[in-house]
Amino acid sequence: MLVDIGYAAMTIKGIAERAGVGRQTVYRWWSTKAEILLEASVIDAAEALETPAQDDPVADLTTYLQALVDFLTTSPAGMAYRALLGEAQHDPAVQVLVGDADLLAASTAAVLDRVRASAPAMPQVGLAAAQLAGPVVTTVLTARPPWTADQLRLHAATLIKGWQ
Amino acid sequence: MLVDIGYAAMTIKGIAERAGVGRQTVYRWWSTKAEILLEASVIDAAEALETPAQDDPVADLTTYLQALVDFLTTSPAGMAYRALLGEAQHDPAVQVLVGDADLLAASTAAVLDRVRASAPAMPQVGLAAAQLAGPVVTTVLTARPPWTADQLRLHAATLIKGWQ
Amino acid sequence: MLVDIGYAAMTIKGIAERAGVGRQTVYRWWSTKAEILLEASVIDAAEALETPAQDDPVADLTTYLQALVDFLTTSPAGMAYRALLGEAQHDPAVQVLVGDADLLAASTAAVLDRVRASAPAMPQVGLAAAQLAGPVVTTVLTARPPWTADQLRLHAATLIKGWQ
Amino acid sequence: MLVDIGYAAMTIKGIAERAGVGRQTVYRWWSTKAEILLEASVIDAAEALETPAQDDPVADLTTYLQALVDFLTTSPAGMAYRALLGEAQHDPAVQVLVGDADLLAASTAAVLDRVRASAPAMPQVGLAAAQLAGPVVTTVLTARPPWTADQLRLHAATLIKGWQ
DNA sequence: TAATAATCGAGACGGTACGTCTTGTCTTCGT
């Protein structure tokens, strides 16, 4: 529905009608649009961002970054996550929701674990995760063209070198 | 007003009343809340992110990053920018607006110019800017605690080393 | 419950909860609020309107009228009857119910029987009953102050004289 | 609309839609269904119940009573009045409204004035008005067949005789 | 005594009206 008509036009009334369900039933299970989106994206995100290990640490990070870009720009769950991040800037309650959920934490932790051996100076995991994913996420959120494979590889290389 | 009552409660009706102005008059000048916010933040952003040159490239980047964190987390203009980014995830028209404006471009370009000499492998300016600012921006947008001075310095150091 | 919270606030849901009973159980026995009220008032009405014979026909009618006023203005069963009459103006099904029940018929017939000897020109019982009770009922239903004892006696006297 | 679909099905939502008007606009002018009905019936009532003087006092009252029966049983305004009386039994606020308006007072006062000369013992106007109209109104409200012309004349004759 | 049936309370369900709110447009009226 988000993909079809956009977040703004996606009313709870509409969701209920589209689902052939009473409005109260929707409210019974989720109290805001944000909760619906969170539940809809949290599982798919974990799945979409699970990438296979690679021989080369740069390749490992690059593969992950590519999956992240694809998730954010093409998958419905990624759209939901972006909408959620958007809502969080307007509504403190959603901010808490988003802060607690941290959709990317598990997947970044996994890939960073794999390259830790080749990156002895890598900072604490939260910081490193932000260094890895932050530029890509911000690029997407600020509506700039998503990075190409080359740009992703360059970013991965910079980090691996910086973490030596 | 954004700071007082939050973005969601900030209706165009309310803006007009608060300004002691007819609703039509507001519509005459801006057609959406987003345009109002953009105009309210674009100038202040440039000003707030203009940082003095430092001797050391790491210190130079760190100073900039600290200004960026302060802007995003404490200044009204920064709040407006975040709200704007939020709205952009819901509304394609705002996405275009945000993409065109690129509030951070000028200031990142300036600081990156100053450290270029010490960072021979620095990528093209857009990519480097994202590497610099992206992690900080994402950390703020995802409602995680903003980085401390130490963490900012560590990030700057990683980049300078990665760009060698 | 009618007395406590009024007819409008008296929902079938509320009735069931107050009775500590499932909603379905209420529907099993009565299908509308009106049926519940009818059953609640029909017996009490007969009892409340049974008045002792008096020597004087005017006194006989007056006693009955006083009982009628008290029933309509103070007793729960009277409240229920008024609510029922109200509902009948909105809902044809209740109209039938009310028409069939005719809560006052038995008691007016009894008192009119007793005064018939002193009122040779009394019309057919239905008409006379309406002449007797109608003014009092209408006064109550139109929210005017209910008649005093003096006014009731005057009304009774008018009828007895008119029926000579 | 009352005539078409009945009082119960006549929702404010529906009224607004049928009038091609926003819901808020309806609420701006009237706050309840009852006020709408009152306004719709008060003028028509006065008009419908204005009857020409007759030579004979019994005929005068009978003509009035016939007009009253017709008003209550056939005219839309009469339907509205009955619905209003019904609502008054459920809602104290409407009770006040109905009590204040007293739709029949002016017309009964007029006809009673005309026959006063022939009815020296006629009680105070409010009481006499109830004696005149009450039986007819109650007969209609309790869903009994409305009185025929003969029955109306009989009732008028009883009163004139009782008021001698 | 154990299996079976009937009945109950609780409450979720699809609907739909409620009265409030904000939207963007369109008068009206006073300066």
Add this chain to the structure above:
DNA sequence: ACGAAGACAAGACGTACCGTCTCGATTATTA
């Protein structure tokens, strides 16, 4: 003439109650 004030049609909001529908759990009844 301009602009504030605010009426307007539209439609989503979240709540309440409607009457129907499963649920288990407690009774009764039967085997």
